[in-house]
Amino acid sequence: MIRIAEGRALTELESEVASLIVEAVNLEDVPADTIDPEAPLFREGLGLDSIDALEIALAVSTTYGFELRSDDANNHKIFASLRSLSAHIAAHRVK
Amino acid sequence: MSQAWLRQPERGSVGLLRFAAWLAHHAGRNATRLLLYPITVYYILTSPAGRGASRDYLARVLAEPPGWRQIFRHFFCFAQTILDRVLLLAGRTDGFELAVFDRDGLLERARRGQGCLLLGAHLGSFDMLRLLAVEQAGLKLKILMRPDHNQMITSLLAALNPAVAATLQPIAGPADMLRLRELLAAGYVVGLLADRATPEDRLVTVDFLGGQAALPATPIQLASRLGVPVFTCVGLYLGGRRYEAHFDLLAEQIVIPRSAAMDATRLWVERYAAQLARYLKLAPYNWFNFYLFWQA
Numbered sequence: 001m002i003r004i005a006e007g008r009a010l011t012e013l014e015s016e017v018a019s020l021i022v023e024a025v026n027l028e029d030v031p032a033d034t035i036d037p038e039a040p041l042f043r044e045g046l047g048l049d050s051i052d053a054l055e056i057a058l059a060v061s062t063t064y065g066f067e068l069r070s071d072d073a074n075n076h077k078i079f080a081s082l083r084s085l086s087a088h089i090a091a092h093r094v095k
Numbered sequence: 096m097s098q099a100w101l102r103q104p105e106r107g108s109v110g111l112l113r114f115a116a117w118l119a120h121h122a123g124r125n126a127t128r129l130l131l132y133p134i135t136v137y138y139i140l141t142s143p144a145g146r147g148a149s150r151d152y153l154a155r156v157l158a159e160p161p162g163w164r165q166i167f168r169h170f171f172c173f174a175q176t177i178l179d180r181v182l183l184l185a186g187r188t189d190g191f192e193l194a195v196f197d198r199d200g201l202l203e204r205a206r207r208g209q210g211c212l213l214l215g216a217h218l219g220s221f222d223m224l225r226l227l228a229v230e231q232a233g234l235k236l237k238i239l240m241r242p243d244h245n246q247m248i249t250s251l252l253a254a255l256n257p258a259v260a261a262t263l264q265p266i267a268g269p270a271d272m273l274r275l276r277e278l279l280a281a282g283y284v285v286g287l288l289a290d291r292a293t294p295e296d297r298l299v300t301v302d303f304l305g306g307q308a309a310l311p312a313t314p315i316q317l318a319s320r321l322g323v324p325v326f327t328c329v330g331l332y333l334g335g336r337r338y339e340a341h342f343d344l345l346a347e348q349i350v351i352p353r354s355a356a357m358d359a360t361r362l363w364v365e366r367y368a369a370q371l372a373r374y375l376k377l378a379p380y381n382w383f384n385f386y387l388f389w390q391a
Contacts, residue, residue: 026353041269042269043295048269049269049295049313050266050269050271050272050295050313050317051272051313051316051317051320052269053269053270053272053273054272054273054276054317054320054321055320057272057273058320068273069273069277070270070271070273070274070277071274076268076270078270079268079269079270
């Protein structure tokens with residue numbers, strides 16, 4: 001059967017980051033593969049808050065070996081969606 | 096009713112602050128103080144909600160049921176601290192007496208370069224803490240604030256005292272949390288007022304002054320994620336020109352296990368509230384949350 005890629009489909013890294021988010025913020029009732037990669041992570045989207053932002057930053061630093069920094073020029077975009085966070089990780093990861 | 100303050104206009108503090116700034120500049124503290132009487136009466140008469148909240152609070156902290164005299168005293172205390180705040184920000188600190196208690200633990204950690212969190216409240220004068228107890232000691236200080244609700248106060252503050260305005264760290268989005276973490280790592284003392292909840296805060300209901308009140312859980316949960324020492328601090332107004340600043344170590348490190356997160360959070364928020372209660376019993380007219388704080 002031909003697999004048809006939907007716009008919502010996650011890349012390998014996005015799936016990995018989705019799992020990391022679910023684990024970091026304890027989203028027990030949200031399966032990682034149901035996170036819309038384009039939806040906002042915070043507030044009206046996935047509904048994460050400032051505490052969750054810290055949890056995700058810690059998990060990213062442990063898993064990918066670099067710090068999310070507040071003075072990053074694109075920092076408002078880092079947390080915009082799963083897709084943008086994943087892209088930022090892809091560009092900066094050291095492990 | 097924990098977010099009731101958001102629905103109240105800033106009128107109380109901003110109008111008064113602006114007027115007091117103008118007046119204190121032109122007339123000095125004593126003359127301005129006389130005008131605080133009619134101003135206080137005006138605010139009491141035109142703010143039934145604030146009056147009700149004052150009565151509800153005072154009934155919890157005073158031995159006798161509160162009457163008009165106590166409510167007046169409560170509002171007047173608030174007006175007086177606002178006037179003093181303006182004077183302090185304008186650099187007119189002469190004549191004020193400030194007794195500082197238990198600041199050494201904070202100073203010692205700060206000098207070692209260890210970032211610390213200071214949990215304050217809308218209780219007494221945070222500016223007194225900031226200007227005299229902390230800045231005179233040369234601490235690297237930032238005060239977290241939510242810019243959306245405090246914009247007018249911020250612009251007024253900036254006009255009065257740019258150096259103090261520069262210590263304000265706006266907290267609006269998730270990326271600002273990264274900034275908070277960096278500040279603490281760089282050895283800053285970071286203060287925030289931990290008694291009022293915003294719509295984005297997680298809430299926890301705790302025992303407080305014999306009743307139940309919903310307080311924000313966010314400050315305590317932030318502290319646990321950041322892993323830094325946490326102090327409570329209050330700047331009590333004691334009448335005349337006398338203030339007292341108190342610093343108490345709440346925890347070297349707040350640990351909240353995931354398995355019992357809400358219970359552990361509640362315990363710590365309750366400890367914070369217990370500290371506030373302790374000081375409110377010493378200086379009952381220093382509580383400046385003029386909205387219904389306790390659950391019926």
